[in-house]
Amino acid sequence: MLVSQPPRLEHLYATVGAKGKVVTTDFSFNKEYQTKYELNFAKMMQTNTESKKSRTVRRTGGEAVAVVKKxxxxxxxxxxxxxxxxxxxxxxxxxxxxxxxxxxxxxxxxxxxxxxxxxxxxxxxxxxxxxxxxxxxxxxxxxxxxxxxxGHKDGEDDGYAGAVGFLSDKIGDSKVMFAGKFEPSLPAAVVTAQKKLGAQSLRKQKKDYGPIVSKDEHGRKCFDEMLQNEKEFCGEWVVFYHSYSSAALLYEVQAAVASVLFRFKAEFASLPRLLCAPFHHIPTAKRMLEEFPTWKDQDHNQAFRLVGLCGTSSLLAHDSEAPAKSVFLAGYSVGPLKGVLEKLLTSCGVPSAKIKKLAADIIALAVKSGLDCSGIPGGKKCKSGRSGHMLQIFLRRELCDEYVYPSFPFGVPDKKRMKPSLSKYLTEDVKIEGQVRITLNPDVFLRATTARMFTFPADPTFHKNRPDFQDKLKSLLEPILGTEAVRVKAAKGIFGGDPPDWWSSEDQSDMAKMSKGRYASSSLD
Incomplete structure (x- = not known):
């Protein structure tokens, strides 16, 4: 491909010189994909770092322009x-x-x-x-x-946090949620074949944790445990990974509330999405794909942030935007989250007179437990400086295509992995890689029969303290969830309307308790 140089390429050429190399995503044809291209000016070659395809380039038209702002x-x-x-x-x-x-x-x-x-x-x-x-x-x-x-843009997890306040006065038809009972339908031959292929992240992939995680004892232990979980669940389940940092406290509070109201297994995982109103409009990945072309800001759109989760389909693959082994320790977000905890508590039905003190008590407990709260006013950075968390998400194979679609950066659909389906791709004996977008509908992701999730904090102190932190967090929530009347009010706030018929106003937290061995088993029988 022979082209004349656009100003941006001329700037790169002037910066690194005629014998230099540089990696860039800055091509007009690459806006949706954000694939990294290496430009080797000594050889005048352009190489797609993902596909490894190379093309010839040519510089014409005179001397290099002056280098712009350094x-x-x-x-x-x-x-x-x-x-x-x-x-x-x-x-x-x-x-x-x-x-x-x-x-x-x-x-x-x-x-x-x-x-x-x-x-x-x-x-x-x-x-x-x-x-x-x-x-x-x-x-x-x-x-x-x-x-x-x-550099770091607003992460999708703090993007969700910033959109939470939008829900505080929204209502909808909660009857469209939580419909029907899941019935396993996966043929035994498929389960046997998948167990034989083994962990999703290790198919045609070396067990390489990268230079940062490999040098860290806690990081290695977490990755070992995640791969062990994959081995256990690989028959009936697919797995995805979501990195987050700034919104960790919000995810933890949502998990505690869901434990009391819906038997969510909060001791094992945080909960990225709880408020149901946005799912009335976008309950599935299919519906999200119908909406996506109308979002000029792509997955930065508020509608996506309220229901969707960015993720990857491998713990070990070097995917283009947020590889798990690169983002685990530090996370992938920067930014203050002023007022979002209070907005979340409002959406959960907390009386306005109690919100300020409850929020302060929650933040103090989180800091004491070692959770990095540097993005929240009144919070502090954890001693290790590790704000990263990894959420390991297992989903029944039968439900994969209903709630997840394969994507490029910014949520652009990856049609290649859609042919014939993402679930089919994830059964193959190939190197599994690539980003996904997950419609984290509480209908599915609150139920242990359809989804199983595990949280891995990068900070070893909070990782150790997290079960006790969840118990104490539920105690703090006692004033707002301790009676039937306030639980009903909280449920109305979460559902965006009257709770469905199946919901019980009793405290569900004791019934949510489950041994780690049983929860970490692919079958609840």
Whole structure:
């Protein structure tokens, strides 16, 4: 393919030189996909880093234009704001970034003299990890003057948090929710074949946790446990992974509420979606795909954020946007979540006079338990600096195509993995990879018979304390869920209308309790 150079390519050429290499997503044909392309100006070759397909390029039309505003490198500080790197460090990072060297490992940093710690920078998800202290920080690359070149955008989990307040006065027909009983229908031959193929993430894939997780004892243990879960569930279930950070406290509160009202197994997992009103309009992935073409902002659209979850179909594949082994420690979001906990409590029917104190008590408990709450006013950063969490989501194979679709970045449908279906793709003996979008309908994801979820905090302290934290969190919720009258009010807020006939106003938390061995088994028989 012979083309004349657009200004952006000319800028890259002027920046790295005639013998340089650079990786970019900045092509007009690539806006929907955000695939990374390597440009090798010494060989004048353009290579798709995912498909590995290469094309010839040509530069015509005179001398290179002057380099525009130089890149500025910044790190997310303990004061929850972006701070610039020292010039010498920024130059080192820029050189590695333009050479597409990721992960990039170095000890040669201005603040590291006398310590000799190894730092790993992952430019795919823009994180920095100290391999000695295990501290993880987010970084970003901006242009002088503040316009962002590459770095953390608002994550989809804090996007959900920001949209929660939209639901506080919404109502709908709750009768369309929670209909029918699931009946397993998977042929025994399919189950046998899938068990023989084994863990979804290990099919045609080496057990490689990447340089950051491999160097971390807690990270390795979490990944080992997730793969063990995959081995147990691979017959009847498909698995997906969702990375989050900023919205962790909201997910935890929703799990505790769901434990009391709906027998949700909160001791094993947080709950990303609880409020039902938006699912009246978009209950399934099929319905989401019908709506998607109308969303100019794609999966940043509020309608998506209220019902949808971004995920990947492998723990180990190096997918293009948020690979699990790259984002586990630091998570994938940055941003303050002012007032969202209060809005969530309002949506759950908490009396306005009790919201402020209850929110403060919840935040204090979370901080004491080691949960990173740096994005929430009144909260604090956890000592390890690890704000990441991984949610492992198992879904019955029969329900996969109803609630999940394969996607490229920004939720653009991946039609190749849709032929004939995502569920069929996930049964094949191939290297499983690629992003997905999940319609996390409470109808399915609150039920242990249809979905099973496990939370893995990157911070080892909170990982250890989480079961006790959930018990204490339910005790804090006693004033708003301790009587039948307030439970009915909370259920109305959650359902967006009168609760369905099947719902019981009794406290369900004792009945929600289940042994880890039984919950971690693929069958509840």
């Amino acid at each position: 890149a500025v490198w910044e790190w997310w500080s303990d004061e929850d704001e972006w701070e610039p790197f020292q010039e010498v460090d920024a130059q080192l990072l820029e050189k590695a970034y333009l050479a597409a060297e990721t992960p990039f490992s170095t000890k040669k940093l201005s603040w590291n003299e006398g310590y000799d710690s190894l730092y790993i920078f992952d430019f795919t998800v823009m994180t920095q990890v100290n391999c000695d202290s295990k501290t993880s920080r987010k970084i970003q690359r901006t242009a002088a003057g503040g316009s962002k070149l590459f």
